[in-house]
Amino acid sequence: MPSVFVRTSGCNLRCTWCDTPYASWNPEGPEMTLDAVMEAVLQHPTRFVVVTGGEPMVxxxxxxxxxRLHAAGKHITVETAGTIAPGDAPVDLASISPKLANSTPSVEKAGAGWAARHEETRLQPAVLREWLEQARDYQLKFVISTETDLQEAQHVVASIGIAVPPEKVLLMPEGVSLEVMRTRYDLLVKACLTHGYRLSPRLHIELFGNTRGT
Structure with a gap:
């Protein structure tokens, strides 16, 4: 779907496999007013806008x-880890990626403070439930590399406390190269066929590689 991506800098997590450290681990980028961002968005013909990060809700x-996007008639997707409540934000599609244990960085990589903060913050079942109830539509997207990750993802879905249709659960292979991602597909395809989940291949890596701006 042709979409305008608005990427914010800053994140309240430090996923060890983060592929956008320039928006999370080491936030950067120009400061822009809301008017300037809206002007940039409106230059594109599509009505679909994806707001991402980092963690855009911070x-x-x-x-x-x-x-303002809603008032302009845009279809709004917010990509979020689901750790910050949506409030009354108008969201057409909440693309929520709850972070599993495989996301927690080592103390050596992130420092003791960030490693502990990430582990304490990464899962907020009550907040996830608020997103599911508030957004017009939603999907739960999990980064998977092992059978253990898959089992944990199923536990997270159950912890939300409301019925989640299986087609709302998307499984994404962990990895930033075709070679690594393709080692995950047997597990993910089997899980999709068994449970009715959806496979979420990383199309931008298939098309462009792990390059910034794609």
Whole structure:
């Protein structure tokens, strides 16, 4: 789906396999006013806008920005880890990626403070439930590399406390290269066929490789 991507800098997590460290581990990028961002968005013909990060819900005035997109008639997807409540933000599709244990960084990589903070913050079942109940539509997207990850993802879905149709669960192979991702597909395809989940291949890596801006 042709879409305009708005990527915010800053994140309240430090996933060890993060592929956008420039928006999470070491936030960077130009500061822009909401007017400037809206002007850039409106230059594109598509009505689909994906707001991502980092964690977009930590960005200043995010709910105001989402309201302006909504008023402009845009279809809004928010990519979030689901650790910050949506409030009254107008969201057409909440693309929620709850972080599993495989995301927690080592103390050596992130430092003791960030490693502990990530582990304490990464899963918020009550907040996940609020997203599912508030957004017009949603999907739960899990980064999977092993059978253990898959079992943990199923436990997370159950912990939310409401019925989640299996087609709302997307399984994404962990990895930033075709070679690594393709080692995950046997496990993911089998799980999709068995449970009715959906496979979420990383199309941008298939097409462009792990390159910034794709």
């Amino acid at each position: 960005a200043k005035d995010m709910r105001n920005f989402l309201g």
